[in-house]
Amino acid sequence: MPRFSIILPVFKVQGFLRECLDSVLRQSYRDIEVIAVDDCSPDGCGAILDEYAALDPRLRVLHLPENVGLGRARNAGMPHARGDFLFFLDSDDTLTPGALRAMADRLDETGDPDVLVFDYARTYWWGGTRRNVLAQVLADAAGATFTVTERPEILDLLMVVWNKVYRREFVTGHGFAFPPGYYEDTPWTFPVLLSAERIATLDRICLDYRQRRQGNILSTTSRKHFDIHDQYARVFDFVDSRPQLASWLPYLHAKMGEHCLDILSKPDRLPPADKAEFFRRTAEMFRARRPAGAVVPPELRVLQGSYPLYAARMRADRGVRELRRRSQRPRRAAAARLTRAASAVTARRSLDRELVVYSAFSHRGVLGDPGAIYLKSREIAPRLRGVWVARDEETAALMPPDVERVVLDTPEYRRVTARAGFFVNNVNWPGTLVKRPGSVHIHTHQGTPLKYMAADLLAKPGARLGVDVPQMLRRADRWDHSLVANLHSELVWERAYPCHFTSARTGSPRNDVLVAADPERIAAARARLGVPDGHTAVLYAPTRREYRRGGHVERLDLARFAEDLGPGHTLLVRLHPSLATGPARGLGLSELHRRGVLVDATDEPHVEDVMLAADLLVTDYSALMFDYALLDRPIVLHADDWDAYTASRGVYFDVTAEPPGHVARSYRELAWLLASGSWRDEESARLRARFRDRFGGFDDGRAAERVVRTLLLGEDLKSDASDMGDAGHTGTASGEGAASGEGAAGGEGSDGEGASASRVPSPHSAPDDLLASS
Template sequence: MPRFSIIVPCFKVQGFLRECLDSVLEQSYRDLEVIAVDDRSPDGCGAILDEYAALDDRVRVLHLPENAGLGRARNAGLPHASGDYLFFLDSDDTLTPGALRAMSDRLDEAADPDVLVFDYARTYWWGGTRRNALAHVLADCGDATFTAAEHPEILDLLMVVWNKVYRRDFVTENEFRFPPGYYEDTPWTFPVMLSARRIATLDRICLNYRQRRQGNILSTTSRKHFDIHDQYERVFAFVDSRPELAGWRPYLHRKMGDHCLDILAKPDRLPPSDRGEFFRRTAELFARHRPAGEPVPTELRVLQGPYAAYVAWRQGTRAGRELARRAAQARGAAAERVRRGVSVVQSRRPLDPRLVVYSAFSHRGVLGDPGAVYRKAREIAPQLRGVWVVRDEETADRLPDGVEHVLLDSPAYRRVTARAGFFVNNVNWPGTLAKRPGSVHVHTHQGTPLKHMAADLLDRPGARHGVDVPQMLRRADRWDHSLVANPHSELVWERAYPCHFTSARTGSPRNDVLVNADAQAGPLARARLGIPADHTVVLYAPTRREYVRGGHVDRIDLARFAAGLGEGHTLVVRLHPSLATGHARGMGLSDLHRRGIVVDATDVPDVEDVMLAADVLVTDYSALMFDYALLDRPIVVHADDWAAYAASRGTYFDITAEPPGHVSRSYEELAGLMASGSWRDEESARLRAAFRERFCVFDDGRAAERVVRTLLLGEEMTGPATVRVPAPAVPGDVLASR
C-alpha cells in the first residue's frame, strides 16, 4: 500500500502535462502511485499518459469514454486509489522538489491526521512567482492537530482541493465525492474541513499553482458560473445532515454571499445579459439560507434589494473610488507644497555640526556599518546627537532603548535631514533628500564586491533589470567619503561609482566585532541561537541569482546536507536579505527550522552574531566570505553554477581560481569535503591566508573609531598597522576607463 495516491485528471493540457508528471515521478520520495484520468481529452494527453505508464509501473491510466468534467474525473480515480492519503493534483500544476518527503514527514509527526494543509506559490506565465499571502496561517496554527472550530482561520485559506492531502479512510467513511459543474471544490472542501477531527498544517510550499495566461475555466465568460448556486446548496444540505455542524451556518452564509458577489463583480465571468439573473438567484439563495436572528453584514446588504440598486451601488463604488483617488492626489499635491515650504525654511537655518543622521538597509534599523559607527560615537563622542531614519512604526518598535529616531518622510525627518551636519548610510538616501553645502555624507557600502555593481552593470542588462543606474549615480554624487576595507574595494567603488567622493581606508566598522572577538564570543553567539556549545556549526549562506526571476535557486537539498553532516553538527542557514521576504523560505527552510533539522538565521538582525557562531562557512558567491575571513576560520565555496552566475551578473575576479578555501563543483564534492574533514586541512589554511592578505588589510578592529574620529570629529588617527597594496584585484579590462 503506497503512502500517497495522486489522482491527476487531464483535459486539454498536453503542453503542461509532462512537467506535471515529471514533478511527481522525480520526487526523492518514491512511495506513491499516480492515477491519471484521461477525461476524453481531444489533444495528446491520452498518449502522453500511456507513454508514462509504459515507463513507470507507479502510473496507472484511466481513459474515460466521454468527457465527465473535473470533479467526476477525480471521482473516477477514487476507486482505484490504494494509498494512505489522497492527493488531487491538477495536471497543469507541479510539485516542488522534496514536497512529498516533507508531507510524509509531517504526517508521521502528526500521527496521520485526517487532513494535511500545505502551502503553495502562484507561478505566472510571464515568469513571476508569488507565495500565498496567507501563508502565516499555516504557522500560526501550531504543531498540534486541531479542528476547524479550534482554528477557524484555516478556512480563510484558498478553499481548493489541491492544497491538501486527505486520509483515504476518512474520505471513504464520510463518502465524500465531487459534484459535477464549475466550483466543484466548494462542496468538497467545506464538508471535508468541517468534518475533520484532526487537521495538521505544513508551512512549506509544496505546489506551484500555474497562473495560465488563458485557459482557466473559472476566468471564462459562461453561464456555467451559475453552478456556484447549486454548489452552495450542496454545502448547506451537508450541514443540515450533520446537526453538530449547525453552528457553521452563519459563517457559510456570509461566505456564500461574498463568493457570489465576487463572481458578479468580475466583468469576464458572465455575459452582460445574464448578470441580472445571476444577481437575483444569488439574492434568493442568500435569503433562503439566512440563519434566523443573524444580522446581515453591511457589505452584503445589497443582496436584500433589487438588481438596479446593486448596479447603482457598484457604479457608486467606482465613482467613490475615483473621487477618493482624485482627493488623494489633491492632498498629495498640497502636502508636497507644504513640504517644499518647510524645506525652504529649514534650509535657511544653519547646519548642526553635532547632528548625525543614520540609516541602514533601506531604513530597517540599527544595523551594519552605520550601526557600528553609531554605537562607537555614543561611546567616544557623546556630544554628537545620532538620529536614525526608520521606515515605519513596526521598525521603530524594534529599536533598542534610547535610540532617537524619525519616520521616513515625516515632518521630523524633513527637519533633521535639513539641518544635519553628517549622514551615514549603507544604501543611497532617497532622491528627495537635497544635500546642503557643508553637510558630509559617509557611505559605508555593504561589503567587499565580487559581483558587478552600479555603472559596471550597464553592460549586464539582465543583472540591472529594475535598477536605474543613472539615478543611482546621481544619488551617489552626494557622497563625500566611501569606506573601503581593502585596495580591491577602493578600485571597484571608484570605477563603479564615477563620482566626486574620497575613498576612506577605514576598514568595515561592522567587522570590528569579528576582529576583536575573544574566546567567549563564539559560545555566547551559539547560546543566543540555541545551538549546543559542543556542536560543529556549519553556516550555509547562499546569494541571489540574476539568471532566474525572483533570484532564488535551490542549489542544495538542505535536509540531505544536514543529515550528511551527522551527529554533533548543526547546519545554520542565512538567506540573502533580498530573499528573506519572498517564497524562498517557504520552499522548505521554514519547515526544517520548525523541526529542528536546521537553524534558519535569516532574521537574526546582526549577521556578525551568526558568523561568530560558525566553525565553517559554506557559501557560493556571497560577499559574506570577505567578512568571515577575518575570523580565520575555514571557508568552502560551492560553485556548481559559477559559469552561469558569472555570465549573468558579471564578477570582478574568478573566485574559483582565487578562493578562500576549497571549491566544490557538485553536491557530491561538497559532501565529500565535509565528510572527510578536508574542509579544514592545510590546503584550506593556505588558500585562506592568501585571501586574507588580499582582502583583510584595512580591518584592524578600530574601523568604527576611525570613522568617528577622522570623519565626524575631524581628528587625526593612524591607519591600520600594515597597509600593503597587492596586485590589483580587478582585471585590466575592468579598470580601463569607459
C-alpha cells in the same frame, strides 16, 4: 500499499503535462502511485500519459470514453487508489522538489491525520511567483492536530482540493465524492474539513499553482458561474443532514454571500446581460438559507435589496475611487510645494555640526556599518547627537529605547535632515533629500564586491532588471566619503560609481567585532541561535541568482545536507536578505527549522553574530565570505553553477581560481569535503590566509573608531603602519536591504557632493602582491 495515491485528471494540458509528471515522478520520495485520468482529452495528452506509463510502473492511465469534467474524473480515479492518502493534483500544476518527502514526514509526525493542509505559491505566466497570502495560518497551526472548531481560520484558506492530502479510509468512510460543475471544490472542501476529527498543517510550499494567461475556467466569461448556487446548496444540504454541524450555518451563509458577490464584482466573469439574474438568484438563496437569528454583516446587506440598488452602489463606489484618484494629484502637488517651501526656510538655518543622521538597510534599524559607527560615536564622542531614520512606526518601536529616532517623511524627519551636518548610510538616501552645502555624506557600503554593481550593470540587462542605474548614480553624486575595506573595493567603486567622492581606507566598522571575536559574544550568539555545546556549527549562506526571476534557486537539499553533516553538527541557514520575505523560506526552510532539522538564521538582525557562531562557512558567491575570512575559520565554496552565474551577473574576479578555501563543483564534492575533513586541512588554511591578506588588509578592529575620529571629529590620526593617504574618487551603492557584494543589482546608496580629502591611516601596510592583483 503506497503512501500516496496521486489522482491526476487530464484534459487539454499537453503543453504543461510533461512538466507536471516530471515534478511528481522525479521526487526523492518514491512510495507513490499515480492514477492519471485521461478525460477524453482531444489533444496529445493521452499519448503523453501512455509514454510515461511505459517507462514508470508507478503510473497507471485510465482513458475515459467521454469527457465528464474535472470532478467526475477525480471520482473515476478514486476506486483504483490503494495508497494511505489521496492527493488530487491538477495536471497543469507542479510539485516543488522534496514536497512529498515533507508531506510524508509531517504525516508521520502527526500520526496520520484525516487531512493535511500544505502551502502553495502562485506562479504566473510572465515568470513571477507569489506565496499564498494566508501562509501564516498554516504556520500558526503547525503544532498538534486540531478540528475546525479549534482553528476556524483554516476555512479562510482558498477553497480548493489540491492543497491537501486526505486519509483514504476517512474519505471512503464518509463517502465523499465530487459533484459535476464549475465549482466542484466547494462542496468537497467544506464537508471534508467540517467532518475531519484531526487536521494537520505543513508550513511549506509543496505546489506551484500555475496562473495561466488564458484557459482558467474560473476566469472566463460564462453563464457556467451560476453553478456556484448549486454547489453551495449541496454544502447546506450536507450540514442540514448532520445536526452536530448546525453551528456552522451562519458562517457558511456569510461565506456563500461573499463568494457570490465576489464573482458578481469581477468584470470578466458574467455576461453583462446575466448579472441581474445572478444577483437575484444569489439574493433569493441568501434569504432562503439565512439561519434563524443570524446577523447579516454590513457588507452583505446589499443582498437584502434589489439589483438596481446594488448596481447604483457599484457605480457610486467606482465614482468615489475615481474622484479620490483625481484628487490625489493636486494634493501631491500641494505637498511638494509645501516641502519646497519648508526646505527654503530651513536652508537659511545653520547646519548643526554635531548632528549626525544615520540609516541602514533602507531604514530598518541600528544595523551594519552605520550601527557600528553610531555605537562607537556614543562611546568616544558623546557630544555628537545621533538620530536614526526608521521606515515606519513599527520599525521605530523596535529600536532600543535610548536611541533617538525619526520616522521617514515626517515633519520631524524633515527638520532633522535639514540641519544635520553629517549623514551616514549604507544605501542611498531618498531622492527627495536635498544635500545642503557643507553637509557631509558618508557612504559605508555593505561589503566587498564580487559581482557587478551600478554602472557595470549596464552591460548586464538581466541583472539590472528593475534597477535605474542613472538615478542610482545621481544619488551617489551626493557622497563625500566612501568607506573601503581593501584596495579591491576601492578600485571597483571607482569603476562602478564614476562620481566625485573620496575613498576612506578605514576598514569595515561592522567587522570590528569579527576581528575581536570576543568569546563571551560568541557564546551568547551560539546560545541564542540554539547551537548545543560541543557542536560544530556550519553556516550555509547562498546568494541570489539573476538568471531566475525572483532570485531564488535551490542549490542544495537542505534536509539531506543537514542529515549528511551527521551527529554533533548544527546547520545554520541564512538566506540573502532580498529573499527573506519571498517564497524561498516556504520551500522547506521554515518547516525544517520548526522540526529542529536546522536553524533558520535569516531573521537574526546582526549577521556578524551569525558568523561568530559558525565554525565553518559554506557559501557560493556571497560577499559574506570576505567578512567571514577575518575570523580565520574555514570556508568552502559551493560553485556548481559558476558559469551561469557569471554570465548573468558578471563578476570582478574569478573567486573559484582565487578562493578562500576549497571549491566544490557539485554536491557530491561538497559532501566529500565535509565528510573527509578536508575542509579544514593545511591547503584550506593556506588559501584562507592569502584571501584574508588580500581582502582584509584595512580591518584591524578599529574601523569604527577611525571613522568617528577622522570623518566626524576631523582628527588627524597617525599610525605606526604606513599611511595609505588619500584616494581618488570612487563609490558604490548597493542593493536595497542587501550587502554591497550581495545586493540586488543596484539599489540605494548615500549622499555626497564634492570631494573632500580623506586622510585615513591604514592599519596595515599594503603587500606588493595585493597591489599587483588588485
